[in-house]
Amino acid sequence: MSKMRYTRRSMLKTGAAAVAVSALPAPMIWAQDIKDITLRQFGTGVSNLNDVATKVKEDLGFTLEMTALDSDAVTQRAATQPDSFDIADIEYWICKKVWPTGNLQAMDTSKIANYDKIVGIFRNGKLTPESVIAQGTAPHTVGFTSGPGGTDFVAEESGWMTLIPTIYNADTLGIRPDLIGRPIETWAELLNPEFKGKASILDISSIGIMDMAMVCEAMGEIAYADKGNMTTDEIDKTMAIFIEAKKAGQFRAFWKTFDESVNLMASGEVVIQSMWSPAITAVKSQGIPCVYQPLKEGYRSWGGGIGLSKGLSGMALDAAYEYINWYLSGWVGGYLMRQGYYSAVPETSKEFMSADEWGYWFEGKAAAGDILSPTGDKLAGAGDLRDGGAFADRMGRVACWNAVMDENQYMVRKWNEFIAA
Amino acid sequence: MAKSLGYPKDISAKMKGAGMERFLKSPNITGWLLASPLALVLALFLILPIILIVVVSFWSATEFSIVPDFSFENYAFLFGSSVTYTVFLNTFKYAAITWAITLILGFTIAYFLAFHVRSQTWQTALFLLCTIPFWTSNIIRMISWIPFLGRNGLANETLISWGVIDAPLEWLLFSDFSVILAFVHLYTLFMVVPIFNTMMRIDRSLLEAATDAGASGFQTLVNVILPLTKPGIMIGSIFVVTLVMGDFITVRFMSGSQSANVGRLISNDIALLQYPSAAATAVVLLGTVLMMISAMLRLVDIRKEL
Structure with missing residues (x-):
């Protein structure tokens, strides 16, 4: 076993790394040993898919063990139990919290074959050269570190990445058009008394506060310097508005997990709420109308990536790089895009999608035929358009990225007050 | 042996x-x-963890790490925050209401089983019937209320079709009502079992003596059965009160995350990696519950009367 590893490591040392990896023939070198490798990955439910693990076994030969947890638990585990995982599938704002603990190791971008094709959002922050960088924890601000042992963040593309971007999306409010019966155009509608007792917001403080800020700003109540990094005064004002609304009975419930949000919407308990894209899909697949409503103030966006545990070394580390390269090579991207997310390297995903799927999901074109989910459920029929339209229209209108604030602890205490109010 | x-x-x-x-x-x-x-x-799995919790409650925490320390900051914040008092009050409210309802229900059911059902076979059969809901998990029993009580749920639709109400009752779900309903559903059996047990131990000749002495059924109940059932009532009460005081998931689901109790406060802290603060809250909760139990044990000497 060790002999094999040395072969490969010395190859990497001699600088043949880029060639070896980009050509992707590596499995043949250590095809025997790799079968014994097991990588333990954990993350939020969005990308921890068993189908991915199955495909990894098929394409790469090694075993990938998946554990799905909620965002709080993910943060907790990444920060406190570095030995319990090999690969952390986390969001960028979680990375801001976890990276300084030194539990993850920097990744050498020269070993990432498709690095140059990764969307600009994750490299210099700009989708197109003219894009304005949104507020909050924009992925590129926590995407790079100074070197192999770095626990800091650097602004430029340093060649050492903290997370390899895998999946991202633009979030907005979900609505039940059949129960509302009129157009919804602004975030402010969440607190519209018309929806008293029929609104909901998510009970994950770091994300919920963003949705709150989008609403308060849309109402014209508060002008934020940076919604992703509020002052205590801004937090107080935001919470005051929402505590008042809660006491007035505006909210039916709060939700913390994906399925709770689906149930609230599908049962009609709630007609307008903060929601995640696949939850909309889940409601629709029950035959219930549900729209991921684009709003004039823009989207609250998030991005996830995979990070490597500091404990990974030797052949397991090589396998992890192998996995990352495979991840960006298109199959997973296609799978995720057909669920409504975006892949970090869209052009490789295109090869794994039909022209109609690509047109519907990425280009915002009307579907020519039925659009199916990766598991075969019908999500849209001929003539349907994706809510919000094309990739550039959606990701180009991001108002704020999910973030963790400097005043996070203060915010969390205020959040507890909101829940107890 | x-x-x-x-x-x-x-x-x-x-x-x-x-x-x-x-x-x-x-x-x-x-x-x-x-x-x-x-x-x-007990020392290894009960005393040691509790000591650890107490120790950690004096530590300090940054956003993602906890630092050994001897600071009273967690307690100072806990006792200085109005949220703590609101939340503890809310927890007491849930415990008191649930206790009162489960006691009345539990006593009535146990009384029926012990004194009205004559045949032992039927007694056993009916008792087993009471335990049937416990064949599935706690969470399932709780969650199954949600579709039932919802705006378009079975309860509302039935009431509307009967013409009792015109519009769905909003307070059926995601309210204090639904929280307490779930608690009662989950914990009544913990009241029934010990009360039933003590009632079965009551010497039947005492009841005959009471009747012979001219006591009415109600007088026998109040003056003979009730005092003799006290240990069972107390054991059941301890179960119910401690379970409700320590709960967090029932309150979260049944209130739609809109109400808070101490357990949720602790779970929120843990989720945000604020272990020391969670530990401090846990220590205060533990102290409170121990005080409640010792007060209850003052009222009835369980060992003497068993």
């Missing part, structure tokens, strides 16, 4: 001689030895 102890005793006697045997045979030592496995388990 004596037989199983025989083997090690023989072996040790052979090895260490008669002195050792006498030592092991002394009743004092046997008692200690018999108690030691349980004591050891």
